[in-house]
Amino acid sequence: MHKLEGAALQTQLDRLPRWHFNPERHAVERRLVFSDFNAAFGFMSRVALAAEQRNHHPEWANVYNRVEIAFTTHEAGGLSLRDIEFALWVDGVASHMGA
Numbered sequence: 001m002h003k004l005e006g007a008a009l010q011t012q013l014d015r016l017p018r019w020h021f022n023p024e025r026h027a028v029e030r031r032l033v034f035s036d037f038n039a040a041f042g043f044m045s046r047v048a049l050a051a052e053q054r055n056h057h058p059e060w061a062n063v064y065n066r067v068e069i070a071f072t073t074h075e076a077g078g079l080s081l082r083d084i085e086f087a088l089w090v091d092g093v094a095s096h097m098g099a
């Protein structure tokens with residue numbers, strides 16, 4: 001997987017208005033807020049199953065109803081298209097789960 005940089009990176013980031021690009025870790029990050037812990041953990045369960053299927057795993061943290069999630073591709077040394085596609089999938093799930 002190749003690392004996105006320059007204009008190609010910006011084009012992909014434009015598809016993810018709810019995510020922030022963190023240049024220090026070359027990752028995209030999003031904070032999601034759910035109604036309660038149950039909803040947050042339900043979301044995380046769905047993402048976890050998808051991550052195993054994709055063999056692509058988030059870096060994340062959860063406190064009660066909040067989830068902070070980041071994607072980067074270790075083997076590429078930064079953001080790749082796999083991160084962008086997974087982040088878009090997460091947006092779809094989150095929008096159906098009230099985040």
Ligand SMILES: C[C@H](O)[C@H](O)[C@H]1CNC2=NC(N)=NC(=O)C2=N1
Pocket residue numbers: 055056057058071072073074075076
């Ligand atoms: C050995 C295994 O395929 C790799 O470690 C996979 C697993 N999950 C991964 N997840 C993410 N986000 N980036 C990777 O580079 C990655 N690599």
